[in-house]
Amino acid sequence: MPELPEVETVRRTLAAALTGAVIRRVSVRARDVIGRPDPETFAVELAGATFAAWGRRGKYLLLRLEPGPQVLVVHLRMTGRLLLADRTEPEPPHTHVVFDLEDGRVLRFADVRRFGRLYLFAGGELPARIAEAAGVVDAVTGTVADAPPTGARPADAPRADAPPADAQPTDPSPPAGAPPGLFTLGPEPLSRGFSGRWLAGRCLGRRAPIKAVLLDQRVVAGLGNIYVDEALFRAGIHPARAAGDLRPEDFRRLVRAVRAVLRLAVKRRGTTLSDYVDGRGRPGQMRAHLAVYGRAGEPCRRCGGPVSRTRVAGRGTHFCPRCQPAAGD
DNA sequence: ATAGCGCCCTGGTGGC
């Protein structure tokens, strides 16, 4: 299940191999995976375009194309794959979109469950920050690495109580066919915008389980079921605790835990349980480092007690009842 | 506004 580390790994593998590649032809086999515009326009618009830059925002992959600027947005959802291969290599099953490149290679979008979506935007249709992220965001820190020198920004060193730089509360409403979620994404978890104070603010007065809040992409962008469970374990916080009941030190610990687990997962090139592979078809190595996810009944790596599995926020949830007490301490 | 739930989709799994 691609979450931030998996999407980031795909981004890196493809950016290294595909920047500057020219699209010869696009064929759409399954119309329903093209979110916007219609599949015919999608194919026509992309023919002849060059991959100029590869960015990421949350779980969205952002491919900037020239001339344009146009931005191809890809969301892999559960089982989507973007695979770069030579034209002679056999096509993977459930291939729904094929980008034939001028140099003889092919970029294929395959997805067993057809949950993944591809969207094409003209540059002006995206909020400035998203368009910027399509190629210029530093994916690990989440900071804009090569932002155009639009003048110094001296006095706005990010304060803890300031709104995160990458939150976009005033962005325009999404154009037709666009995924609404792309326009309401919270801060990147590895950026300074995701702080204990920000998280505390978003949890204020909320009775929803803390896990549900962390899964909400408007609160923080890029977390999914695996890394939320892992971060809560590292922070020693029960996933079902009411978000509004956490204390300031809990939020600080949680933010640190989220960052640590995501950094490690990026370093290990993501978690492969059954489906995920990177842009070259290689599995990730993070599974061996998971403390609770998928380890129900196995000994907790910290206390030795058995890892539990329940359902929280409608999701399979893994935690250690001893290391993550249900209430307070 | 918030929280919970059903829906999409299909391969893999477990029960009988």
Next chain:
DNA sequence: TGCCACCAGGGCGCTA
């Protein structure tokens, strides 16, 4: 061995 109900879940839309 074969059949089938059931599960996995990200994001969205609906309901209360």
